[in-house]
Amino acid sequence: MINFQYLRTTSAKSAINLLLKDKNSRFIAGGTNLIDLMKRGVTAPEKLIDINHVPLKEIELVGNKIIIGALASNTAVANNEIVNAKLPLLAMALNAGASAQLRNVATVGGNMMQRTRCGYFYDIEMPCNKRQPGSGCGAVGGFNRMHAIFGTSDKCIAVHPSDMCVALVALDAVVVLANAKGERNVLFKDFHRLAGDTPQIDNNLKADEMIIRLEIPTNNMAKNSHYLKVRDRASYAFALVSVAAGMEVVDDKIINVRLAMGGVAHKPWRLTAAEDFLKGKEPSLGNFGQAAKLAMSGAKGFGENDFKLQMAPNTIIEALTIAKSKA
Ligand code: SF4
Numbered sequence: 001m002i003n004f005q006y007l008r009t010t011s012a013k014s015a016i017n018l019l020l021k022d023k024n025s026r027f028i029a030g031g032t033n034l035i036d037l038m039k040r041g042v043t044a045p046e047k048l049i050d051i052n053h054v055p056l057k058e059i060e061l062v063g064n065k066i067i068i069g070a071l072a073s074n075t076a077v078a079n080n081e082i083v084n085a086k087l088p089l090l091a092m093a094l095n096a097g098a099s100a101q102l103r104n105v106a107t108v109g110g111n112m113m114q115r116t117r118c119g120y121f122y123d124i125e126m127p128c129n130k131r132q133p134g135s136g137c138g139a140v141g142g143f144n145r146m147h148a149i150f151g152t153s154d155k156c157i158a159v160h161p162s163d164m165c166v167a168l169v170a171l172d173a174v175v176v177l178a179n180a181k182g183e184r185n186v187l188f189k190d191f192h193r194l195a196g197d198t199p200q201i202d203n204n205l206k207a208d209e210m211i212i213r214l215e216i217p218t219n220n221m222a223k224n225s226h227y228l229k230v231r232d233r234a235s236y237a238f239a240l241v242s243v244a245a246g247m248e249v250v251d252d253k254i255i256n257v258r259l260a261m262g263g264v265a266h267k268p269w270r271l272t273a274a275e276d277f278l279k280g281k282e283p284s285l286g287n288f289g290q291a292a293k294l295a296m297s298g299a300k301g302f303g304e305n306d307f308k309l310q311m312a313p314n315t316i317i318e319a320l321t322i323a324k325s326k327a
Contacts, residue, residue: 002038008050016180016210018049027051027210029071030105032098033114041124042131056109056212059083064218070109070211074164075100077108086218089246092227093167099236109211112165112175112191115202116158116266117238119143129155130199137199145304146238149312150265156199157302159263160192161238166262167227169270170244174215179208188214192267199266221246221256224326228319229262230311239263241311243319247283254278259295259320264312271295274316283324285317292316 007025009015019025025047028034037043056069059080066086068077077083078094098106120126120138127136139147139157147157165188173188192203205211225246231237242262247254257278259271274291281287292313301309 002041002044004038004045005047006050007047008053010053010055012054012056012178012210012212013180015049015051015054016178016208018047019210020180020208022047023207025049027109029107029110030073030102032102032106032110034110036122037115040122042122051210058213061086061218066214066216066218068108068214068216070213071107074098074103074106074108074111078103086222087167087171087216088222089225089227089244090164090167090171090216092225093163093242093244096227096229096239096242097163108164108214111162112211113203113205114161117161118147118158121158130158130195133198133200140302143304144302146240146263147302147305148265149299149301149305149308150261150269151194151267152265152300152302153195153197153199155197156195156266158195158199158266160202160265160267162268163227163229163239163242163262165192165268166242166260167244168214168216169268170246170258170260171216171219172258176212176215177205177209178212179206179210183212185215189268189270195266202266219246219256219258220248221258224249224323226319226323226326228315228322230315241308241315243315245316245319245323247278247320247323249283249324252282254281254283259291259316261295261312261316264299264308271316273297278320283320285321288317288320289313291320 026045028048056071058069078091120128126138168188175186229242239262244260246258248256261269274295
C-alpha cells in the first residue's frame, strides 16, 4: 500500500495548476490502467488529481471535424450516432478493446495514455528499461510473443496496447493539448513515440500539459472501413495484430485509403507505403497482397513473436478485403 493525496477539480485550468505544483502528481479519470500500475508498485504518484468532473466530454460535429473531449468515455464514443455514421472505424476499434465494464469508465485521454502490457514492465523484480532505465530489457531474448516487429530498439520491444489509437492514427486525428499558457495541436501520428534510447517516455505530452480534445476530420471512407483485431480470445484480450483499414472507391479505383496496424510497434503504426501503392489502383486481392508486402518492409521478429511476420500481412489483406466488400 502506498500513500497518496487525492485532489478533485472541476476545470482544466485548475487541473493544470494543480499539476504544476507537484512534479509527482498525476491526473486520474477512469484509472483502469493507473490503479493497476500503482497496485503493482510500477508507479507511485504522491498526488492523484481527479479530473472526472472537468467538462471535457463533448462529442460533436463542427464543420467537417468531429470533436471529442478527452474525458468522453470509450463507451460514449463507441455508441455515439455521429461517430458511427461518420467514423465507424473508430467505433469498431473502441468496441474491440477491453471489456464493456472497462469501456464504461475508460476515457479517450486515458486510452491514449495507457502503458504497455509487457509482463516485465509490470513485474518489479524483472529488468525493464521502460520502468527502470538502464536495468535491461527482459523481453529481448525472453517471453516476447506479444511484442513489436516494427520500430524496435535494443532498449525496448514493447507495443502500445490501444485499439482506439490505431483507428485515430489512420483517421488523421489531431490532439489538442493545453498548459497554463494556452493550447497546441499535435498530429496523432506524432503523439506517441518509438522507444529508441528512451523507452521510459511513451509520448510527447509535456509534464505541464493536459489532453483536452481530439479533432478528427470527416472523410468519404465510412462505408468501406473495417477494424480487424486478431487476438487469443474473442474479447478482453490485447491484439496480437490489428489493422484499421478504410478506403474510398470510385469506378473501381481506390481514390483514398488509410491503413494502420496495432500490436506491432511502440506506437500505432501507419502504413503509408502501402497506402501510396494502393491509391489509383483497383481494390483487388492482388493489389492488397502487394500493399501488404510493402507494409512489411523492415519488420523483424524476436523469436516467440516471429509468427506476426506472417500474421500481419495476412491481417492487412483480410481487413482490406472486408472493408472493400461492405455495401
Ligand atoms: Fe521493459 Fe520494453 Fe523490455 Fe518490456 S520490452 S521489458 S517494457 S524495456
